[in-house]
Amino acid sequence: MKYLIVGLGNIGPEYHETRHNIGFMVLDALAKASNIVFSDKRYGFVADMPLKGRRLILLKPSTFMNLSGNAVRYYMQKEQIPLENVLVIVDDIALPFGRLQLKPRGSDAGHNGLKHIAAILGTQEYSRLRFGIGSDYPRGFQVQYVLSPFEIEEQKSMPERLETAGEIIKSFCLAGIDITMNKYNKK
Template identity: 65%
Template structure:
């Protein structure tokens, strides 16, 4: 089985460490755990990982968040991966920091990366792992918040949350979406 695991984020050093780039952090952890390295390829950085009988194509799009769909479509087609085997890792302001929610489908909830993926793939029926970043910002300051850095108290528990996210991704590939949701979504 082959999977496309895509962490959403923005390229460039000015975005590293921001809340909006949590998808990049998660897939970096996944690749690091597997001893894999990212190489720059078309539409993004790619790492290839094997977990038992599963081949994971891990993607960090270089298209900027709002155009992530182009990279996702390209790699799904290039690797001949069905959309059911696509997992998008994304930041979510509707969830408290560190809350992880695996979903088989859903709306974009105002997230421009998810919105673009849905437009390009012409469906909302793709799996996503939502990583809660909280919403502790004053009215009208959402952009500053998501493009801001994590505070020290959140950075302190970040390694544990990244480890959990990595485990959820592995389980998604090995045990399927339903079993993984049952196991992890209530924690």
């Protein structure tokens, strides 16, 4: 059984470890903990992760956030992965920093990466793991905020939050979305 795990972010050193790149950070932490490395492939950086008889294809799109749907569609088709086995990791300003929320579907909530994925796939019926980045910014400064690095206090708790995100991803693939939501969405 195959799963496509997509971490959203933007490529380039200027975006490295910014709030908008939390999807990349989650997959980087999962790959490091699993002793696997990413390869530069078509539409993104890809790593193959075995997990108890399952195959997880970790994807960090290189298409930039606003064109993420192209990479998702390509790997879904190339690897013949059904929509129910796709999980997208995304930053969410509506959630306090570090809060993790798994959802089986939902709106794009103004997130351009999710908006493009929905437009390309023709549906919003795909699972997503929302990673709260908080919303401590003055009105009109959302773009600057999401493209800024995390605060020192946030960085201190980041390893534990990234580890928990990895546990959620594994549980999604092994136990399914309902059991995983019941276990982790309350934390």
